[in-house]
Amino acid sequence: MELRDKILKAATELYAETGFRGATTRQIAQKAGVNEVTLFRHFGSKTALLHEAIRCACQTPVSDSLPEVPLDPRTELLRWAGDHWRDLWTRRSVIRTAMGEIEEHPELLPRENSPSACAGRALRAYLERLQSAGLARAPFSTSAAMMTLMGTLFADAMSRDIMAFSYPLEPEAAISEYVDLFIRAIGAGTDQ
Amino acid sequence: MELRDKILKAATELYAETGFRGATTRQIAQKAGVNEVTLFRHFGSKTALLHEAIRCACQTPVSDSLPEVPLDPRTELLRWAGDHWRDLWTRRSVIRTAMGEIEEHPELLPRENSPSACAGRALRAYLERLQSAGLARAPFSTSAAMMTLMGTLFADAMSRDIMAFSYPLEPEAAISEYVDLFIRAIGAGTDQ
DNA sequence: CTCGTATGCAAGCACTCGCTTGCATGATCG
DNA sequence: CGATCATGCAAGCGAGTGCTTGCATACGAG
Secondary structure, three states: OHHHHHHHHHHHHHHHHHHHHHOOHHHHHHHHOOOHHHHHHHHOOHHHHHHHHHHHHOOOOOOOOOOOOOOOHHHHHHHHHHHHHHHHHHOHHHHHHHHHOOOOOHHHOOOOOOHHHHHHHHHHHHHHHHHHOOOOOOOOOHHHHHHHHHHHHHHHHHHOOOOHHHOOOOHHHHHHHHHHHHHHHOOOOOOO | OHHHHHHHHHHHHHHHHHHHHHOOHHHHHHHHOOOHHHHHHHHOOHHHHHHHHHHHHOOOOOOOOOOOOOOOHHHHHHHHHHHHHHHHHHOHHHHHHHHHOOOOOHHHOOOOOOHHHHHHHHHHHHHHHHHHOOOOOOOOOHHHHHHHHHHHHHHHHHHOOOOHHHOOOOHHHHHHHHHHHHHHHOOOOOOO
16 A cells, blocks of 8 residues: 555654644645545544554664674774664654653553664674673673663764754764774773 | 742643643643633743743753862762763653654754753863873763763663663663773773 | 732633544446 | 445534633732
């Protein structure tokens, strides 16, 4: 069904812009180039439509760019960080809206299989591999280290456009710096 | 005026829970124990009332816990990180709501004198002092390093309650780990 | 006491919201 | 062809929204 997808796309975009209350059925219909009645015939209610739309928007192919056998931590982490940041950045609008309304709509709470949770587990497993291989020599909790890198990328992607004055570095340069700092933090540098 | 403050408090709480659209004048009035008409007589319109409420909610006494002359980076940073995290944590609800609605209400954009921006500048200046004093020996951009620590604390405070399964460590322990990692990242450890 | 001011109360207005109903139209398929 | 189905269109309903008006009441200052 092409029409169904057009509706879901319009609903997701409008939700990202204006939130649950702000996304009215009339606007969704107009944005999708569809009559308002069609929404209800397809999805039953506005709530059901938006839940379906957000559910689809959260299904993303998880890029699995961390190697099973670590060789060059800096290169591997830099690539992964770039992928993860770009994913957060392109979806920043929906993420921010959903986070802002979570207390009102706890049914949208990110589950253990959400993209972020999966990425976190992948990174943490990679860090454990680094430790086992002796490539990360500092004493650190893999859980805390994971939150450090992911939190940095998350905050950057969420705030960069709304607090531009705080971000003198371009995304690519900033991510590279983040990774350098992280590499030193976990003792994976070449000079230690 | 005690009544005016009661209204502002109720408005802020309701805004944090339900957003701009969700915070209706009738509910604000009821929560404040005040007649609805009184809101309009005091503030003119719902928009003006909420702007005033959010403006007040963003005025916080900036805890200035970073010393002018750094002595013990770990202790000083740990104390500052704890203060900053607690501030974010107690206000996480309003912050999340405001971030989710920023595209719709750009007039609420955090300015250069927002608490976070001020905290960021303070931290960055402290990092420069560390460098000058030779207490942070790694080569790093103070701007990126600042974003790293602040981003980590920000992400933790914003996500801890809604993705609890990702946070095995208690706040205090987690912050301590963050600071340890940060200390190594900037080369301020005692073992380097 | 008297008067101005602040607040409460009840009613209502114009509008938007989610959603429904009834009917016309066009495409698809046996 | 005829029948079924998906969609569009117009109208509307009940509920909620921001906001206004008119009037009653209390209270403090002169």
